[in-house]
Amino acid sequence: MRGLNHWRRGAVTAVAVLAGISLGAGIALADPGFGGAKPGSDGAGDSYYPQDGNGGYDVADYDLKVDYAPATHQLTGSQTISARATQSLSSFDLDLSGPTVDSVKVDGRDAKFTRTGDHELVITPARPVWRGERFTTKIAYHGVPAAIDDPLLGLNGWQYGKSGGAFAAGEPRSATTWYPVNDTPLDKATFHLAITVPDEWGVIGNGREGRTFKTPKGTTHVWDETTPAVPYMTTVAIDKWEFDRTKLSDGTPVVSAYAPGTSDETKAAERRLPEIIDFLSSKFGPYPVDAAGGIFLAEPIGFSLETLSRPIYSGRAGDLQTIVHENAHQWYGDTVAVENWKDVCLNECFASYAQWLWSEAKEGQDLNARYLAAVKKASPAFWAGKLYDMGPGNEFTYVYSKGPLALHALRNTIGQQAFDKVIKTWNRLNHDGNASMPEFQRYTERVAHMNLQGFFDAWIYGNAKPSDQYLYPGSLKPSA
Structure with missing residues (x-):
């Protein structure tokens, strides 16, 4: 981030547990050697933000499908989370601020859920999830996302552009405003996004640009981030973008997006991105991410942010020094958090x-x-x-x-x-x-x-x- 004002029993027992898991999701088996199932913690334990994130599991991947209507700001999401239990779980928490949860399934079975505090989604599966077990959680939700207004750190999360578009940016938290997540730097995961918007809108996100296709609701845009990301480093931005697509010398795809009104000076600075990344690689080692580029907003928000593979820039900060700063974070802050x-x-x-x-x-x-x-x-x-x-x-x-x-x-x-x-x-x-x-x-x-x-x-x-x-x-x- 760069502010504008200065600004992770023996073999016989293991085989028995694995065999028990494979017998069927409807059988609540004993948990030999690991103790009884209990709730995962409702915080990851950071001394500053102890309720952010959760314990008891480790996310591997977020697969998110979203419909978004700029005219009404309505977001409808269907998300599949792939994870592994690090303890035996009778229940576990995710972080979500705002949107209404419609249904939750764990390993294909309906799960009970409640909301507590300002961002806890507490999920109780139909049967315990045993330590070491891989499981999936599918969540359907909808609502009008809103940013978190932090008195010290300002607006974080889902924000709206004057053009009618929207974008997600914020640190230390952002993702919780638009999808359920384990919101801690200690739990990185890959991130796959398919977002459908009306045809006249463009979309940019993290990672590599996937296919684009028409649907009855508009156009679906796919973005795939295969470098494990901390949740606040995930983003999506919707606007009437001007896209610039190129490659680094090693073939890494570069996609940059400029909101209407972006200055020629900013575009010229971003065109030096391959040079910037080559320079930073000479100092910090090989470029550590699967894609590159930038998202240049029209809105003069209070910071620019090192969203993974594709930093997001305030409308008043698309200068060369800021581009160097945010891309240096791909080494310091992103891939090493x-x-x-x-x-x-x-x-x-x-x-x-x-x-x-x-x-x-x-x-x-x-x-x-x-x-x-x-x-x-x-x-x-x-x-x-x-x-x-x-x-x-x-x-x-x-x-x-x-x-x-x-x-x-x-x-x-x-x-x-x-x-x-x-x-x-x-x-x-x-x-x-x-x-x-x-x-x-x-x-x-x-x-x-x-x-x-x-x-x-x-x-x-x-x-x-x-x-x-x-x-x-x-x-x-x-x-x-």
């Missing part, structure tokens, strides 16, 4: 420093001079800003300004060779997984053969101006 929201510097500090690296390589900027100038003018409030465990609602603040300074100081502390190795191998080591800032610290220490506790305490974990030892390492010398 945070373990907890307090680790968000692993997303935003790195995407912001990617902008520095671009300026250095493409514009000849002296980053040491840029760093020293920023240090010289930094206020006490700036130094008090935290880059780790900054508190809910404060995630998207100093990570954009103090964050790149911390990484430039780290580069000068451990040396260019070690720094290059760290940032280029981090995604490969953690690809399609989650990571924490302490894990990044330990990995950097191993690569650099240095104890970096003092540095991380001063820059990442602390909230005071670092001492000169950490403020002016290596070739960085204080300006007069």
Whole structure:
């Protein structure tokens, strides 16, 4: 995200359990070795957003079929979720804000369901789902989606365009406003979307563009994201788009969509996307996603967002630096996602420093001079800003300004060779997984053969101006 204001018993027993599962869905068998079935937790346990996400299962795939009527804002959905139970489940939760649920089936049998709180959909299957068992949940629902209006983070989720179209964008939550989901960064899944809209509307989503075909209700557009995605990184956008389709040098498809009124300057910046991705690949390793492109809105929303494979841009932010930032997230934040929201510097500090690296390589900027100038003018409030465990609602603040300074100081502390190795191998080591800032610290220490506790305490974990030892390492010398 880039804000506009700064902004995871023995063999005999295992065989017995598998044999029991195959005997038939209508037989509630014993659960030897695993204990009795119980409800899955109604939250994933994040310290900032403990009720977001759920426990007891792991989603592999969301297969979503949607009809959407721009004139009435009515959305009708049919969704199939493929998952595996990580405990024996008597019931389990999904997250959904707003739309009405019409029916739920688990493994083809009607399931009971209730709604609790502001986003909990509690599902009780006809029989328990045993630990290790793969199961499917099919949900029919409808309604007029509405964004979540967070007092600190603004509008998140399904939003409406002035043209009459709509789009989904928001962090830390967005998906819950338009489909049932396990809304936690800890549960990535592939995402398949077939959405039907009136013929005059265009649609863009995550991943690779599938077939388009006519139906009695309009035109169906298919998008398939085969890179596992965190829920808030999924999106769909409906408008009278101008499409631009091309490929990267390795054949990866690029699809970008421009809302009416998008400036020529923005289109020219996006046409440099292959160059941007080649540059970022030289720094961070091979491009880690199955597709690329961008979604350029007309609406001046308060942020742009790294939606997987295809970032979504505010109508006032389609500039080159923002495109570099959001695409850097495909390595830092998307394919390697945070373990907890307090680790968000692993997303935003790195995407912001990617902008520095671009300026250095493409514009000849002296980053040491840029760093020293920023240090010289930094206020006490700036130094008090935290880059780790900054508190809910404060995630998207100093990570954009103090964050790149911390990484430039780290580069000068451990040396260019070690720094290059760290940032280029981090995604490969953690690809399609989650990571924490302490894990990044330990990995950097191993690569650099240095104890970096003092540095991380001063820059990442602390909230005071670092001492000169950490403020002016290596070739960085204080300006007069």
